[in-house]
Amino acid sequence: MPENHRNGTPAYRRIQGAILKRIETGQLKPGDAVDSERELARIHRVSLMTARHALAGLEQEGMVERRRGAGTFVAPPKIHFNKLVSFSEQMATRSLPARSKVLSCSVIGKEQEIAARLALPASSRLIKLERLRQGAEEPFCLETCYLSADEYASLTHSPLERGSLFSTLEHDFGLELAYADEEIDATAADSRTAQLLGISRGFPLIRIRQVIYSTKGKPAIYALGLYRSDRHTLLIRRFR
Amino acid sequence: MPENHRNGTPAYRRIQGAILKRIETGQLKPGDAVDSERELARIHRVSLMTARHALAGLEQEGMVERRRGAGTFVAPPKIHFNKLVSFSEQMATRSLPARSKVLSCSVIGKEQEIAARLALPASSRLIKLERLRQGAEEPFCLETCYLSADEYASLTHSPLERGSLFSTLEHDFGLELAYADEEIDATAADSRTAQLLGISRGFPLIRIRQVIYSTKGKPAIYALGLYRSDRHTLLIRRFR
DNA sequence: AAGTGGTCTAGACCACGGC
DNA sequence: CCGTGGTCTAGACCACTTC
Numbered sequence: 001m002p003e004n005h006r007n008g009t010p011a012y013r014r015i016q017g018a019i020l021k022r023i024e025t026g027q028l029k030p031g032d033a034v035d036s037e038r039e040l041a042r043i044h045r046v047s048l049m050t051a052r053h054a055l056a057g058l059e060q061e062g063m064v065e066r067r068r069g070a071g072t073f074v075a076p077p078k079i080h081f082n083k084l085v086s087f088s089e090q091m092a093t094r095s096l097p098a099r100s101k102v103l104s105c106s107v108i109g110k111e112q113e114i115a116a117r118l119a120l121p122a123s124s125r126l127i128k129l130e131r132l133r134q135g136a137e138e139p140f141c142l143e144t145c146y147l148s149a150d151e152y153a154s155l156t157h158s159p160l161e162r163g164s165l166f167s168t169l170e171h172d173f174g175l176e177l178a179y180a181d182e183e184i185d186a187t188a189a190d191s192r193t194a195q196l197l198g199i200s201r202g203f204p205l206i207r208i209r210q211v212i213y214s215t216k217g218k219p220a221i222y223a224l225g226l227y228r229s230d231r232h233t234l235l236i237r238r239f240r
Numbered sequence: 241m242p243e244n245h246r247n248g249t250p251a252y253r254r255i256q257g258a259i260l261k262r263i264e265t266g267q268l269k270p271g272d273a274v275d276s277e278r279e280l281a282r283i284h285r286v287s288l289m290t291a292r293h294a295l296a297g298l299e300q301e302g303m304v305e306r307r308r309g310a311g312t313f314v315a316p317p318k319i320h321f322n323k324l325v326s327f328s329e330q331m332a333t334r335s336l337p338a339r340s341k342v343l344s345c346s347v348i349g350k351e352q353e354i355a356a357r358l359a360l361p362a363s364s365r366l367i368k369l370e371r372l373r374q375g376a377e378e379p380f381c382l383e384t385c386y387l388s389a390d391e392y393a394s395l396t397h398s399p400l401e402r403g404s405l406f407s408t409l410e411h412d413f414g415l416e417l418a419y420a421d422e423e424i425d426a427t428a429a430d431s432r433t434a435q436l437l438g439i440s441r442g443f444p445l446i447r448i449r450q451v452i453y454s455t456k457g458k459p460a461i462y463a464l465g466l467y468r469s470d471r472h473t474l475l476i477r478r479f480r
Numbered sequence: 481a482a483g484t485g486g487t488c489t490a491g492a493c494c495a496c497g498g499c
Numbered sequence: 500c501c502g503t504g505g506t507c508t509a510g511a512c513c514a515c516t517t518c
Contacts, residue, residue, distance in 0.1 A: 276502075276503060276504080277503080277504065278502080278503085289507095292504085292505085295504090306503095306504065306505095307503085307504080308503070308504045308505065309502080309503050309504065310502095310503065310504080311502085311503060311504080312503090312504080
């Protein structure tokens with residue numbers, strides 16, 4: 001009986017969607033039992049293998065846990081480790097207002113090393129955006145971002161004081177960010193940085209050099225951040 | 241015909257093993273085509289679904305790539321990001337000898353804060369192991385590890401100068417390590433640390449506080465590392 | 481004992497890729 | 500065009516958990 005998947009979406013996807021909907025609406029809470037393979041097969045009028053396929057996919061995404069002999073259960077909400085989030089997003093999760101003071105925003109040239117990190121020709125013109133970021137009214141990070149001036153020309157006219165650089169790039173330029181490689185070390189504050197961050201010269205800082213890549217694998221942003229180590233610690237989870 | 245999986249291992253596992261073996265021995269190189277589902281089904285005398293299951297598993301592990309209409313191919317070797325590796329393993333990948341000097345190894349008590357990080361009673365006795373780690377004949381890290389003295393009592397008699405702490409724990413104590421949560425910040429070297437690392441007092445250091453968990457989710461090791469930031473940078477990949 | 485997930489069969493049709 | 504992976508069926512037996 002080929003009365004299956006009339007529309008384009010595969011049956012197993014529809015089943016996954018139905019389960020996810022019940023989780024999102026709170027109808028199913030973590031720990032609750034999901035319909036068993038056999039129930040799903042009966043309800044959605046598919047074979048057992050198809051119902052299995054649906055549950056296997058959800059398990060692989062971490063949405064459900066399957067225990068042999070017992071059943072399939074909604075997984076506890078996952079804490080997301082090592083996620084790439086913007087400063088604004090980071091602050092939002094702690095319900096703190098994200099304040100940034102733009103120190104400078106200009107187009108520069110002759111920065112071979114940075115152009116190279118962005119996989120651009122050595123002579124490329126770059127936007128250099130320097131911001132002082134603060135939480136709880138106190139500055140704790142000096143961040144310098146570099147982007148291709150050709151690709152993001154109008155960025156210099158965007159209102160960067162309030163909004164998030166990430167969301168501007170994603171909405172106005174259709175840039176989809178995928179991942180970032182970070183290089184982390186420690187350094188001592190020079191006098192200018194010390195003054196801006198309100199600390200004394202020589203104070204230890206965390207230095208983060210970050211290359212952010214688009215979904216196409218193209219380097220899009222190079223960012224250099226200097227953080228007051230007494231106001232900021234990095235959290236990483238590593239897996240064996 | 242129930243002439244299947246005589247031994248305990250499922251058919252799909254045997255198929256995966258056969259493919260992995262051909263990859264590991266270099267018989268199959270990245271980009272090479274793997275046997276198609278139909279070929280595998282015929283060769284191993286299993287159904288198509290079972291052959292599919294085998295390939296799906298390998299794909300999910302990142303060992304092969306499947307392209308509809310084209311075939312299944314050996315995936316390029318993955319660079320492992322954010323992996324939990326021991327100092328010895330880290331050095332081995334750069335073919336450098338791992339040298340550690342044990343500064344002290346003793347059983348202590350009354351370290352409430354550290355006991356708490358290991359989810360142990362405040363009065364627990366702990367092994368404290370302090371090591372100076374060096375690469376290229378120069379010390380670049382001072383590391384202090386803490387473990388439950390009750391669970392790893394005989395560790396104080398193990399030869400820690402040469403071997404890896406990880407492998408000792410895994411082999412001699414059957415401890416399976418799963419992941420670690422790290423807290424990273426920067427600090428200035430105190431005089432003792434400065435002397436041990438061969439730098440001057442106040443020099444910026446990366447400080448990494450690490451709680452390493454077993455596969456059962458139990459905290460097993462607490463490690464505090466101080467790294468010369470001029471000899472060591474941390475590499476992290478974050479995903480959106 | 482009843483129900484569950486884990487494995488497996490022997491077919492089938494489809495959409496897509498490369499030749 | 501032929502071979503590929505993607506989806507699917509309608510059953511089956513096993514090992515396991517729960518009661």
